[in-house]
Amino acid sequence: MSGLLHTPLFGLLLTLASYRVALLIYGKVNNLPLFHPFIVAAIPVIVVLPLAGVSYSEYRQQTEVLSFLLGPATVALAWPLYRQLHTVRSVWKPVIATTVIGAALAAGISVGLAWWLGAPEQVVGSLAPKSITTPIAVEVAKSTDGLVSLTAGAVAITGIVGALLGGLIFRLLRVHDDRIRGFALGLVAHAIGTARAFEYGEKAGAFASLALGLTGLLTALALPWLWPWVSQWLFAGG
């Protein structure tokens, strides 16, 4: 009987069931970011795995098929990006400028803070891609020798913080333009921010989707080249 705990079936069932229930709860609380399925689904999994005597590395093996699908999911991001390209024909210059500066800020500020507070190289490298959508972030983390779990967790929390506080920040800064709200949420808070942006309307959602795609693409293209330099500069001799 206990042999059943050590098959992929167990890990997949636990994950899918937890995630399904979490989605249900998320819908019931009107998509409140604090109850994001990522957080809610984690609770049963964190409780059950130790009880069942399944280690984290074994759980990862059991759920390998889900992680594998992150590859095609990344390729799939080309579709929404392609669909949104027409929405920005008229404003492509500020859009590109914001993407370049914003992606650099998103990565740079986290890297700087973590480095300043004494985190080691591998941890800092794991945080660099935290503002981009998870499948790309995980792929990038591998290229900066980051810890993929840390990256995945940091990405999720970034999205949740961004989506939670976005409304407040836009009110304080008196932003009423849906293009700005959408683009900022998509750039900083990737898919979770994009979901939040759709609550402002289609236009905000379109700009968020575009920002998510462009920021992910730019960070993925730039970070693997830049990271060795940044890392050497920050951690030289260390």
Place this chain on the structure above:
Amino acid sequence: MLDGLLILLLFQFLGEVLIHFTGLPLPASVVGMVLLLLALMFNTPLTDRVAEASGMLIRHISLLIFPLGVGIVLQWHRYQDYALALAMAVVLGTIVTLVLVTLLLKVLLRDRGAVKGKQP
């Protein structure tokens, strides 16, 4: 659905092939994404069939990433020494970035907004 999955896997594979031969330090799936985007922009036949499979994968990205992300809790002993650095970098870093990006957009998009706005 099947067509879409086939196209996605094919482009990921093309990404792998390109990286294998060029030695680019990039993730294969990201290269695959760029290749697919180019294929779509040049109206390559059949590529628009990715819509359904793409939508499904993207809708459930949280599920796909979940086994990795939950590791931040299940392997907390590996990260607890840097808890402050992590919390500050992730939470404060996100807030500061969001404020700066919003301000930047306000400046950069203002002109356009005025042109397209209600002013005569």
